[in-house]
Amino acid sequence: MNRFTLPATLLAACSLLSHCSPQASSDKPRVALVMKSLANEFFGSMAKGAEAHQAAHTDEYELLVNGIKNETDLAEQVSLVEQMVARGAQAIVIAPADSKALVPALKRAADAGVLIINIDNKLDDASLKEAGLSAPFVGPDNRVGAKEVGMVLAKKLKSGDEVAIIEGVPTAFNGQQRRAGFEDAMKEAGMKVVSIQAGNWEMEKASSVASAMLSAHPNLKAILCANDSMALGAVSAVTSAGKTGKVLVVGFDNITAIQPMLEDGRIVATADQHADQLAVFGIEAALSILKGEAQPADRTTAVDLVTK
Numbered sequence: 001m002n003r004f005t006l007p008a009t010l011l012a013a014c015s016l017l018s019h020c021s022p023q024a025s026s027d028k029p030r031v032a033l034v035m036k037s038l039a040n041e042f043f044g045s046m047a048k049g050a051e052a053h054q055a056a057h058t059d060e061y062e063l064l065v066n067g068i069k070n071e072t073d074l075a076e077q078v079s080l081v082e083q084m085v086a087r088g089a090q091a092i093v094i095a096p097a098d099s100k101a102l103v104p105a106l107k108r109a110a111d112a113g114v115l116i117i118n119i120d121n122k123l124d125d126a127s128l129k130e131a132g133l134s135a136p137f138v139g140p141d142n143r144v145g146a147k148e149v150g151m152v153l154a155k156k157l158k159s160g161d162e163v164a165i166i167e168g169v170p171t172a173f174n175g176q177q178r179r180a181g182f183e184d185a186m187k188e189a190g191m192k193v194v195s196i197q198a199g200n201w202e203m204e205k206a207s208s209v210a211s212a213m214l215s216a217h218p219n220l221k222a223i224l225c226a227n228d229s230m231a232l233g234a235v236s237a238v239t240s241a242g243k244t245g246k247v248l249v250v251g252f253d254n255i256t257a258i259q260p261m262l263e264d265g266r267i268v269a270t271a272d273q274h275a276d277q278l279a280v281f282g283i284e285a286a287l288s289i290l291k292g293e294a295q296p297a298d299r300t301t302a303v304d305l306v307t308k
Contacts (some may be wrong), residue, residue, distance in 0.1 A: 008244060018221070028289050031061045032084035033279050034077065034094040040069035040201065040229055041255040042275045046120075049276030050283060061287060064089060071201040072169060074098050078105040085109045090284035093279060095120035099173040103127040106135065115289055119282040121275075123176040137298040139280045143184070144224070145271040146252060146301035147211035150185025151279075152269040153222055159190035161221040164200040164213045166206050166224045166234060175201075176224040178252055188223075192267050194220065199230040206233030214241045222248040228255045228270055235266050254306045262308050273303045 026303040031260060033050050035043040047065050054063040064084060068076045077097050082105065084092055092114055096102040103123060106116050114136040123135055157163070165182050168175030179196065186193050194217050199206030210223055214237060223238070231251030238247045251258060254272035261267040278301060285296055 017159050028060065028062050029065065029287070030088055031093060031283055032064040032087075033066065033094055033283070034080050034084065035065075035067040035279075036070065036077070036095055036097050037069065037071045037073075037201070039070065041227075041257060042228075042253045043067055045094070045255075045275040046279045050279040051217060052276075053280045061283075063283075068097065069095060072090050072203070074099060074101045077102060081105045081109055085112050085114055089114055089118060090290055091115040092281035093117045093119055093286055094263040095278075096123060096172075097121075097125040097172050098169065100127045100171060101132050103131065103133060103256055107133045109133040110134075114231060114287055117282045117286045119278050121172050124173065132226040134295070136296055139174070139278060139287055139299075140176045140273040140303035142252075142303070143181040144180040144271075145273065146181025146224075146304075147184045148181075148305045149250050149252060149271050150224060150270045151189065152305065153224065153248060154185055154189035155246060157189070157191060157221055159175045161191050161195045161220040162217055162219050163191045163196040163208075163224060164197075164217065164220055165193060166197060166209055166213075166223060166225045166230050168199065168230070175226055182224040182226075191222075199233065200230060201227050203229045203233040203236075206230030207236045208233075209250045210234040210237035214238070214243065214247065221245055222250070222268075225249065225250060225251045228253040228258045228267075229290060230256060231267055231270070232261075235261060238266075261273045262295060262306065265308070269305065269307045271303050272306050274301065276299070 065081045118135040118137045120139050122137045167179040195213050197209045199209050223234045228251035232248045246269050249266050251270040254270045258267050
């Protein structure tokens with residue numbers, strides 16, 4: 001990501017992983033993009049896509065891009081939302097780390113006059129209703145995408161085979177939907193799901209979880225991972241256990257790091273939800289509302305199956 005030299009007082013107001021643009025002009029709206037971990041290539045791609053869009057529309061809006069250090073740092077993401085309000089953002093486009101925990105902070109932002117657009121991970125409907133917060137959602141149908149990935153895997157297995165699922169953060173809606181999609185596919189194909197554990201979207205955590213799964217279930221034939229970072233961790237565990245080719249792995253996100261593994265079969269399939277476009281869709285929705293157009297309905301974006 002591009003970096004700027006900023007005064008110390010401004011740097012203090014930003015996350016260590018934040019990209020802060022110069023002070024907004026009075027005649028252009030300021031849009032803040034608040035993501036999850038920038039250590040995850042998916043969100044790095046999202047940031048680049050948003051920056052490219054803003055660079056092509058510099059006369060229309062100014063952009064603040066922010067991310068947290070790790071996937072579970074909810075307090076930091078809440079802090080980023082508060083910082084963006086303090087910096088005068090007219091809109092916040094957010095991929096929340098948790099579907100419920102971010103709602104109070106976003107409600108406070110909305111009460112301060114900030115437009116909220118939800119991308120990637122859907123905020124909890126009941127929590128939104130209770131808070132009285134309206135936040136249009138722009139993102140893929142994760143359950144459908146995960147089921148498609150799972151069905152590709154199932155074709156390489158036989159009915160009754162033992163499989164395991166490494167889910168993301170259990171309280172994240174997109175993680176719940178991907179787990180459900182994997183379960184849909186495995187049930188339909190007659191597989192036996194012997195373990196479901198959280199990898200919190202992170203490679204190292206998933207590697208540890210996968211190692212324990214392989215030890216506890218010596219007949220395990222496949223591990224379904226709710227994102228590609230965790231799939232990388234699972235592949236590492238499978239390799240260390242000497243079970244390459246014997247235990248199959250699938251992921252979700254289609255990050256660059258898994259491309260060689262798709263080619264050589266260490267990862268069977270993944271799903272591409274087009275990270276570079278997700279934030280752009282959210283930004284465009286925000287700009288249209290700021291221009292006085294009606295608030296759009298939730299928008300389901302593309303998710304495509306990716307195999308060798």
